[in-house]
Amino acid sequence: MTEPLDVAKLQRRLAEFAAARDWQPYHTPKNLVAALSVEASELVEIFQWLTPEESARVMDDPDTAHRVTDEIADVLAYLLQLCEVLGVDPLAALDAKIDRNERRFPAQ
């Protein structure tokens, strides 16, 4: 039986993965944000010529669905590694940001 996935567990796996390959010297915050933005653009590339309607059906094709899921994983991987090196808790950061946005953009 495996324990359920959570962010801390994935951060641990990513840190061990990088350490086993001696990749930490490359993982400066500057490099990690560049890599994060590159992966985000690889997601954009999948959608760039699609109409809004086609973009809504992107998971219907198994190959495209796999590609999209894979790029989402890459974005999350670099985001979690960035948070690790900076000491930022991503879930707490988002929770606080939603609080601020609720004050900034009051619902009607």
Place this chain on the structure above:
Amino acid sequence: MTEPLDVAKLQRRLAEFAAARDWQPYHTPKNLVAALSVEASELVEIFQWLTPEESARVMDDPDTAHRVTDEIADVLAYLLQLCEVLGVDPLAALDAKIDRNERRFPAQ
């Protein structure tokens, strides 16, 4: 007492936030990936002229630390909203990706 943060809870808050403002029509996958890449670039902007060493000390300045944390929250917000509209589980996607990477890049 509040329950601990998790991805599902944040996705629920984000969905309620968007619904209360009638923003869902804008949240096509194509638009969400564009917004995700824009937020990732706002992170890059903070680091673009820094040396690797300066980038490693970015959290020492409280204002910059706040800005970085805020942009990380924005990236995560769009990533989780994208996952929601596409029906992708981001933690499972990353776990599967690390598995594949372990086979693809065997440690020495």
Place this chain on the structure above:
Amino acid sequence: MTEPLDVAKLQRRLAEFAAARDWQPYHTPKNLVAALSVEASELVEIFQWLTPEESARVMDDPDTAHRVTDEIADVLAYLLQLCEVLGVDPLAALDAKIDRNERRFPAQ
């Protein structure tokens, strides 16, 4: 009377502008490509929530037209500065690329 604009003249103005402010140490190729991608994303930001039809009318509003033109200038500025530090002729590079694309994607 002024001479007509061309790429070499603009590159000269950009180089003098940077030199007068001692900005050259920041203009490594790595930093310039980051800045280029950030400016490209600022263009995306203007369009991210627009429908395709709205995006086609973006120049009808003078303020948005100014913003778009300004971001295009920023993208071109970093692209030309990158070409300058790398010794790449951007017009020749594009001309050669169109030649290759004509062979790679033959017209019907």
Place this chain on the structure above:
Amino acid sequence: MTEPLDVAKLQRRLAEFAAARDWQPYHTPKNLVAALSVEASELVEIFQWLTPEESARVMDDPDTAHRVTDEIADVLAYLLQLCEVLGVDPLAALDAKIDRNERRFPAQ
């Protein structure tokens, strides 16, 4: 004998290339800015793990030099096509921007 390259000539070649392949319907401003940002990120990808010093020597390796030149061509291609559909003169836009920047950031 060929006439010298200039931006207008390249824009004409790009327009004919797209027209011959019926690609114009895809070339909304929104899609072109997305494609522009994706190509800019492909440039970033080449540099993302390099030190500033390594990035300054990127043209020493012929394969990398070719890749860099190719991506620069792609960025310029989408920038010129965007300018074409929006009716923006990129060189005039940049010239005006440098004027504004000279007032905004006075040299010492």
